[in-house]
Amino acid sequence: MALQASGNRNIQILLARRPQGRPQIEDFSVVESPIPEPGDEQVLVQALYLSLDPYMRGRMNDTKSYVPPVQIGEVMGGGVVGRVIKSADPKVPAGTMVEGLLGWQSHAVEKASRLRIVDPRLAPVSTALGVLGMPGITAYFGLLDICQPKAGETVVVSAASGAVGGVVGQIAKIRGCRTVGIVGSDAKAEYIVDDLGYDAAINHRTTPNIKGAIAAACPDGVDVYFDNVGGPITDAVVECLALHARVSLCGQISQYNNEKVELGPRNLWRLITTRSRMEGFIVFDFRDRYPEALKALAGWVSAGRIRYREDIVRGIENAPRAFLGLLEGENFGKRLIQIADDSQLPGAPS
Amino acid sequence: MALQASGNRNIQILLARRPQGRPQIEDFSVVESPIPEPGDEQVLVQALYLSLDPYMRGRMNDTKSYVPPVQIGEVMGGGVVGRVIKSADPKVPAGTMVEGLLGWQSHAVEKASRLRIVDPRLAPVSTALGVLGMPGITAYFGLLDICQPKAGETVVVSAASGAVGGVVGQIAKIRGCRTVGIVGSDAKAEYIVDDLGYDAAINHRTTPNIKGAIAAACPDGVDVYFDNVGGPITDAVVECLALHARVSLCGQISQYNNEKVELGPRNLWRLITTRSRMEGFIVFDFRDRYPEALKALAGWVSAGRIRYREDIVRGIENAPRAFLGLLEGENFGKRLIQIADDSQLPGAPS
Numbered sequence: 001m002a003l004q005a006s007g008n009r010n011i012q013i014l015l016a017r018r019p020q021g022r023p024q025i026e027d028f029s030v031v032e033s034p035i036p037e038p039g040d041e042q043v044l045v046q047a048l049y050l051s052l053d054p055y056m057r058g059r060m061n062d063t064k065s066y067v068p069p070v071q072i073g074e075v076m077g078g079g080v081v082g083r084v085i086k087s088a089d090p091k092v093p094a095g096t097m098v099e100g101l102l103g104w105q106s107h108a109v110e111k112a113s114r115l116r117i118v119d120p121r122l123a124p125v126s127t128a129l130g131v132l133g134m135p136g137i138t139a140y141f142g143l144l145d146i147c148q149p150k151a152g153e154t155v156v157v158s159a160a161s162g163a164v165g166g167v168v169g170q171i172a173k174i175r176g177c178r179t180v181g182i183v184g185s186d187a188k189a190e191y192i193v194d195d196l197g198y199d200a201a202i203n204h205r206t207t208p209n210i211k212g213a214i215a216a217a218c219p220d221g222v223d224v225y226f227d228n229v230g231g232p233i234t235d236a237v238v239e240c241l242a243l244h245a246r247v248s249l250c251g252q253i254s255q256y257n258n259e260k261v262e263l264g265p266r267n268l269w270r271l272i273t274t275r276s277r278m279e280g281f282i283v284f285d286f287r288d289r290y291p292e293a294l295k296a297l298a299g300w301v302s303a304g305r306i307r308y309r310e311d312i313v314r315g316i317e318n319a320p321r322a323f324l325g326l327l328e329g330e331n332f333g334k335r336l337i338q339i340a341d342d343s344q345l346p347g348a349p350s
Numbered sequence: 351m352a353l354q355a356s357g358n359r360n361i362q363i364l365l366a367r368r369p370q371g372r373p374q375i376e377d378f379s380v381v382e383s384p385i386p387e388p389g390d391e392q393v394l395v396q397a398l399y400l401s402l403d404p405y406m407r408g409r410m411n412d413t414k415s416y417v418p419p420v421q422i423g424e425v426m427g428g429g430v431v432g433r434v435i436k437s438a439d440p441k442v443p444a445g446t447m448v449e450g451l452l453g454w455q456s457h458a459v460e461k462a463s464r465l466r467i468v469d470p471r472l473a474p475v476s477t478a479l480g481v482l483g484m485p486g487i488t489a490y491f492g493l494l495d496i497c498q499p500k501a502g503e504t505v506v507v508s509a510a511s512g513a514v515g516g517v518v519g520q521i522a523k524i525r526g527c528r529t530v531g532i533v534g535s536d537a538k539a540e541y542i543v544d545d546l547g548y549d550a551a552i553n554h555r556t557t558p559n560i561k562g563a564i565a566a567a568c569p570d571g572v573d574v575y576f577d578n579v580g581g582p583i584t585d586a587v588v589e590c591l592a593l594h595a596r597v598s599l600c601g602q603i604s605q606y607n608n609e610k611v612e613l614g615p616r617n618l619w620r621l622i623t624t625r626s627r628m629e630g631f632i633v634f635d636f637r638d639r640y641p642e643a644l645k646a647l648a649g650w651v652s653a654g655r656i657r658y659r660e661d662i663v664r665g666i667e668n669a670p671r672a673f674l675g676l677l678e679g680e681n682f683g684k685r686l687i688q689i690a691d692d693s694q695l696p697g698a699p700s
Contacts, residue, residue: 065623066622066623227618230616230618230619231616234618249618249621249622250622251622252616252618252619252622255616255619261615261616261617262615262616263613263614263615263616264613264614264615264616265611265612265613265614266580266581266602266605266611266612266613266614267611268577268580268584268599268602268628268630269580269602269605270630271599271628271629271630272416272599272600272601272602272630272631272632273415273416273630273632274630275629275630275631275632275635276629276630277627277628277629277630278618278621278627278628278629279621279625279626279627279628280618280620280621280622280623280624280625280626280627281622281625282622282623282625285625
């Protein structure tokens with residue numbers, strides 16, 4: 001089946017209204033518009049894959065954060081890999097595969113200089129949105145720079161089978177750490193141990209005493225915690241911190257749909273007795289060092305030392321539903337929307 | 351009036367029972383015992399001043415912390431300045447003024463090597479328990495090492511008139527920072543501005559909107575927060591953090607009397623959006639660098655750049671009541687128990 005977006009109209013997903021709590025399908029709208037023409041120094045990109053990421057939930061709110069909110073009626077923002085199909089910049093000619101923040105739409109014009117050129121011979125181009133893109137880079141700096149893990153230390157990762165968490169655990173193993181992953185299903189638990197090399201997995205949905213399970217899996221305490229989820233899972237890990245532990249705050253997905261701030265135990269005293277550190281970070285702050293991370297990640301992927309799993313939903317019209325599922329943890333690996341088949345594009349390699 | 355402890359018995363304050371929540375006078379007992387004799391390499395110290403510090407509340411609980419709990423029937427632990435009145439170690443002869451962890455008692459024997467010699471010509475000896483002792487050293491490392499304040503940054507301090515907080519604010523000023531102190535009375539607010547040089551003070555007991563007051567006092571946000579109290583004050587400061595803020599967790603006095611863990615807002619997301627860091631520390635971990643801190647502090651004190659205030663209660667039998675008051679913030683400056691008048695001791699300088 002040819003995907004709908006291979007046609008000659010631009011299909012866009014807009015923010016239709018601001019969600020109250022958990023987003024609904026009705027918070028989005030699908031519109032068609034003419035395919036735009038590239039202006040000076042711009043290129044027109046046909047999207048192949050759209051990345052769906054938890055941070056997008058924050059952008060749907062009308063609150064100040066590290067990026068401005070999406071406005072009502074605007075195209076939802078997001079990372080895209082696609083092929084340049086028209087170019088007004090000779091440095092990025094038609095046919096070039098690129099990655100950029102092009103939003104939830106089948107076609108987009110963008111300044112060529114704001115796009116990263118992706119080499120399709122290196123790895124499947126979809127990885128430019130995953131292990132060789134923002135999630136992989138997030139794992140790299142959030143673990144290595146923020147937490148400074150040392151060989152022999154115990155590293156706990158929440159959302160451990162996800163686009164970021166899966167990479168965190170494997171980098172930690174490469175650095176000689178012991179790894180414990182927290183996941184939301186038995187299949188994910190099996191996957192992170194069997195495929196990603198985690199030393200132990202905890203399914204938080206079936207474990208009544210999560211703190212006890214962490215303590216049992218980490219007999220010497222938790223030296224490093226890479227947090228993607230927040231909430232009760234993070235509370236439990238904090239209770240198990242070892243002396244001089246480092247906590248990297250990457251995401252708090254358990255909190256994103258809350259209509260008001262949730263209450264949790266005041267546990268800062270635990271940071272004092274263990275002399276531990278918690279630090280929030282945003283991957284964009286490391287942008288000057290992306291090449292370093294990408295080089296390391298590409299080397300590990302091609303050497304088979306980092307594996308990844310993609311969870312691909314076909315059709316841009318399915319992006320809203322796939323995003324709602326992502327917020328509930330229904331994805332298994334990096335969730336992507338496939339917007340078009342590259343083989344059907346004009347000028348595709350035969 | 352000669353103090354009771356100048357007699358020839360050892361007066362000791364014991365932990366009589368473990369407090370439930372807020373400690374009671376009945377949780378302590380006062381006993382008399384013979385004055386002990388120093389053994390090999392030991393000295394007998396007549397206590398002059400006992401330090402009362404919030405951390406002592408934690409030691410009354412039977413829970414694992416960074417120091418073992420005081421056992422029922424044991425002498426309460428604590429820092430003391432006193433004069434050696436008998437010595438079995440020629441390096442620390444009778445007459446020497448010393449500081450050490452000698453507990454809530456009028457006399458104690460201790461290994462001479464575990465005592466710090468105090469020079470009474472440098473400053474009043476009581477300062478060895480305050481600005482030139484553990485609280486001052488805590489302020490020094492907790493601010494300078496943990497928070498790395500830079501000139502022009504805004505530093506907020508809770509319990510800002512206390513033994514630690516008063517020094518933190520003054521070191522921050524020396525480093526060229528803007529300082530905002532949070533205190534529990536108008537007199538303390540006036541004191542920290544007029545005497546300690548804070549740029550602004552907030553009385554949390556009379557300020558209905560503490561977050562609004564902090565935001566107003568810190569228009570560019572809070573770059574550094576030195577936390578002695580935890581609880582709602584800390585929640586409010588976290589809401590006002592600037593980008594790349596550093597939070598030094600020194601104490602959580604608002605929580606120490608809780609019988610169970612209190613609930614507060616889950617605010618880790620705020621650390622992510624601001625890329626901020628929270629770090630707990632214990633001054634003992636810096637013990638190898640105490641001389642560096644003491645040298646700097648003594649220089650600032652003698653140059654009049656650091657001022658201090660002592661809150662002295664006379665009589666060791668009043669230590670329990672004075673300690674309960676400390677936990678409620680009734681002290682104004684560094685709370686000490688004066689156990690004996692140095693001028694009345696045998697061998698005192700005339």
